[in-house]
Amino acid sequence: MKPIDKMTNRDKAELLHGLFPEEIPAFTDYVKRVCLTIKENEAEERAKGEHGIIGFDFWLQMVNNTERRIDRYGEQLHTWARLFADQLFDGQNALLMQYCLKLYTGVRKHDNQTFTDMVGVLFKTDKIQ
Incomplete structure (x- = not known):
């Protein structure tokens, strides 16, 4: 296994899935559900301007891409750690996934504290804006 500071987002996602x-x-x-909410509230989301230098149009592109991949691979994402990591945490799409992890474990107050702690360690969710 690689040291954590040498792991890519894909590596971290695969490990999280495995654990x-x-x-x-x-x-x-x-x-x-997050993707759907962003799309349904596009005007409000766009007006917030919280997407930094990437801009809302690029953010929406990641949302649509993520939604398509989840629809396409469905339950296979639940079974195959590598597929989960490759399809959802590759490249710039990892920005959206890190945002979702932060919401899922922080805002939502996830029940499994060990999972929440591991997400924080792997993805440093306290640093995600």
């Missing part, structure tokens, strides 16, 4: 496979179905369902 907590029972959490993945609920998390991917949550991500779909």
